Amino acid sequence: MVRDETETHVTADVAEKIARVRERVAVAAARAGRDPSSIRIVGVTKTVPADAVEVLDQAYAAGLRVFGENRVQDAARKQASLFANALAAGAELHLIGYLQTNKARDAVRLFSLIHSVDRPGLVDALQRRAAADGKHQDILLQVNVAREPQKHGCAPEEAEALLRHAAAQPNLRVRGLMTIAPLVDDPELTRPVFVALRELRDQLQEATGIALPELSMGMTNDYEVAVEEGATIVRVGRAIFG
Numbered sequence: 001m002v003r004d005e006t007e008t009h010v011t012a013d014v015a016e017k018i019a020r021v022r023e024r025v026a027v028a029a030a031r032a033g034r035d036p037s038s039i040r041i042v043g044v045t046k047t048v049p050a051d052a053v054e055v056l057d058q059a060y061a062a063g064l065r066v067f068g069e070n071r072v073q074d075a076a077r078k079q080a081s082l083f084a085n086a087l088a089a090g091a092e093l094h095l096i097g098y099l100q101t102n103k104a105r106d107a108v109r110l111f112s113l114i115h116s117v118d119r120p121g122l123v124d125a126l127q128r129r130a131a132a133d134g135k136h137q138d139i140l141l142q143v144n145v146a147r148e149p150q151k152h153g154c155a156p157e158e159a160e161a162l163l164r165h166a167a168a169q170p171n172l173r174v175r176g177l178m179t180i181a182p183l184v185d186d187p188e189l190t191r192p193v194f195v196a197l198r199e200l201r202d203q204l205q206e207a208t209g210i211a212l213p214e215l216s217m218g219m220t221n222d223y224e225v226a227v228e229e230g231a232t233i234v235r236v237g238r239a240i241f242g
């Protein structure tokens with residue numbers, strides 16, 4: 001009995017947290033005159049253990065349909081346990097973290113969207129693997145807008161060449177851009193980073209004629225600012241599963 005009560009408490013908590021994030025997304029969207037249904041919440045499960053199936057099922061029941069992992073190996077390990085029910089019910093997995101070229105094959109098999117494509121060699125590897133599987137792989141180009149030396153992502157001035165290269169691949173579909181803002185205490189300080197990603201997207205669309213509808217930006221600390229600045233995908237971990 002005690003165990004059941006504990007589990008009920010934990011899972012109800014996740015549903016409440018999701019409701020709170022969704023509400024804040026809606027309020028931020030309203031401030032910017034945006035339709036909240038144009039924003040997808042990716043539940044980042046990197047801290048959720050593979051056997052915490054009830055947590056994941058509760059998140060799915062609360063309406064989350066996309067889950068994000070930052071390592072291919074972790075997603076592969078959790079595929080048959082943590083994610084089994086949600087995937088069977090139609091949920092999607094996204095890769096949000098750095099992708100090694102030698103993991104491209106597994107990545108193409110596991111993820112409906114890869115947020116972290118940041119170099120031509122990775123584009124080539126993904127094209128090869130997607131072609132071999134007969135898949136059209138959706139990708140985002142990760143841009144290191146804040147130019148943080150420890151972060152992955154191409155430099156803003158490299159984005160156009162990378163976009164043209166990726167868009168020329170028959171088995172890849174570039175859907176937009178992704179960035180990770182610097183971790184700061186005041187989320188307001190991240191706003192220029194999100195504005196810069198949106199403006200880069202606008203410039204790239206203008207220069208290339210390639211549609212880039214998705215902007216993946218915003219995490220627990222700063223997703224409301226990101227929504228105000230045009231995020232179509234927010235990647236939220238701690239606020240839901242923390």
Ligand SMILES: *Cc1c(COP(=O)(O)O)cnc(C)c1O
Nearest residue numbers: 044070096219220235236237238
């Ligand atoms: C961990 C992670 C997130 C989620 O971060 P939280 O602060 O827990 O919301 C989002 N994006 C990337 C790339 C991450 O690695």
